[in-house]
Amino acid sequence: MERTKILVTGGAGYIGSHAVVELYQAGYQPVIVDDFSNSQESVMAGLRAILGVSVPLHRIDCNDVEAMRAVFAEEGSLRGVIHFAAYKAVGESIVKPLEYYQNNVGSLLTLLQVMREFGVESLVFSSSCTVYGVPDALPVTEQTPTKKANSPYGATKQMCEDILQDVAAAPAVALRAILLRYFNPIGAHDSALIGELPLGVPQNLIPYVTQTAAGIREKLTINGDTYDTPDGTNIRDYIHVVDLAKAHVVAVRRLLEGKAAAAVETFNVGTGHGNSVLEVVKAFEHATGQRLNYTIGPPRAGDVPAIYADVTKASTELGFTTTTSLEDSLASAWKWQQSLNR
Numbered sequence: 001m002e003r004t005k006i007l008v009t010g011g012a013g014y015i016g017s018h019a020v021v022e023l024y025q026a027g028y029q030p031v032i033v034d035d036f037s038n039s040q041e042s043v044m045a046g047l048r049a050i051l052g053v054s055v056p057l058h059r060i061d062c063n064d065v066e067a068m069r070a071v072f073a074e075e076g077s078l079r080g081v082i083h084f085a086a087y088k089a090v091g092e093s094i095v096k097p098l099e100y101y102q103n104n105v106g107s108l109l110t111l112l113q114v115m116r117e118f119g120v121e122s123l124v125f126s127s128s129c130t131v132y133g134v135p136d137a138l139p140v141t142e143q144t145p146t147k148k149a150n151s152p153y154g155a156t157k158q159m160c161e162d163i164l165q166d167v168a169a170a171p172a173v174a175l176r177a178i179l180l181r182y183f184n185p186i187g188a189h190d191s192a193l194i195g196e197l198p199l200g201v202p203q204n205l206i207p208y209v210t211q212t213a214a215g216i217r218e219k220l221t222i223n224g225d226t227y228d229t230p231d232g233t234n235i236r237d238y239i240h241v242v243d244l245a246k247a248h249v250v251a252v253r254r255l256l257e258g259k260a261a262a263a264v265e266t267f268n269v270g271t272g273h274g275n276s277v278l279e280v281v282k283a284f285e286h287a288t289g290q291r292l293n294y295t296i297g298p299p300r301a302g303d304v305p306a307i308y309a310d311v312t313k314a315s316t317e318l319g320f321t322t323t324t325s326l327e328d329s330l331a332s333a334w335k336w337q338q339s340l341n342r
């Protein structure tokens with residue numbers, strides 16, 4: 001039987017590549033669009049090694065409307081799209097806001113235009129817990145009010161969510177969208193053939209931790225320990241990237257089976273548990289047997305003291321729950337780091 005084709009923009013990236021694996025293994029045919037602005041060709045070989053087949057790839061910028069039309073025309077029977085492609089570095093977005101608005105908002109507009117032209121109605125969109133800003137109460141539910149974003153990156157996610165609501169609500173538009181608000185994805189595929197490939201000095205905690213353990217960085221600096229949290233360090237909801245990838249399969253299936261309860265549905269995708277930075281350090285040491293050199297530094301500008309997800313909606317409506325523990329997630333991140341050093 002022919003596989004149902006799903007276009008995966010940003011499918012060569014960190015989360016996208018893991019979603020490609022899960023989609024294929026669930027019986028779909030992922031088709032990747034990526035311009036490799038933040039990924040490497042080696043990802044394609046990793047996917048081939050895991051799946052035993054080559055995943056179709058279109059190396060284009062998804063802001064390029066003609067190139068996108070050509071992909072939809074050539075592929076012929078796309079049933080849905082997962083739109084991962086975006087720039088994602090919060091700090092960089094403050095320095096290069098125009099590039100972030102252009103790429104993140106512009107690519108969604110182009111995609112929606114081409115989807116309409118080709119009659120493709122189902123979209124899963126990568127949103128982020130960043131839309132909640134500093135929440136007034138924890139855990140955050142999908143009803144928790146969004147706050148003014150503290151970076152252009154965060155603003156692009158809010159704008160994209162608003163655009164999708166407006167487009168899906170318009171008369172005579174057949175769009176169905178599921179917005180997944182990811183919390184903090186970490187770890188790598190168990191094969192250690194794909195994982196996160198940060199360019200330069202990592203800004204995110206887990207790649208910094210694994211590079212420190214590998215001796216690439218001298219020590220981890222914990223960004224402040226005087227927050228109003230039990231041990232004074234920030235709390236986040238760390239979700240294993242393969243668990244997160246599986247949420248996309250569930251969302252795609254729901255859209256294609258016509259089971260969505262509204263034109264746009266929004267789901268938190270996290271574990272429902274918060275862990276402090278110090279707890280992550282301890283869990284990493286316990287899971288890997290590595291001692292981690294760390295120091296306490298000043299707070300990082302713009303950091304949210306604590307955020308974690310209420311996952312009731314994803315659990316009851318999507319039937320989605322995570323299965324990987326924090327320690328297993330960290331062990332997979334370490335295995336991936338070691339594979340890079342070989």
Ligand code: NAD
Pocket residue numbers: 009010011012013014015016033034035036037038039060061062063083084085086087088103107126127128129182183184185
């Ligand atoms: P990533 O940078 O690893 O992957 C994004 C991919 O999109 C890269 O392969 C990049 O080359 C590609 N890309 C970017 N702009 C493109 C364009 N115009 N045309 C074609 N390809 C393009 O990032 P990721 O961590 O996998 O994140 C995927 C999505 O999830 C992004 O939308 C991101 O904002 C969102 N998100 C990520 C996190 C996180 O912590 N990683 C958290 C919440 C939301």
Ligand code: WQD
Pocket residue numbers: 088090127128129130183184185203204205206208220221222223224234235236277300303
């Ligand atoms: C986690 C915790 C840091 C590095 C970012 C984006 C968010 C979303 C996920 C896309 C924080 C602390 C970090 C270090 C540290 N992305 N830390 N020392 O900031 O929760 O979220 O990625 O949508 O929008 O903002 O993730 O991994 O950067 O930080 O102490 O060297 O680790 O201060 O408390 P964050 P992170």
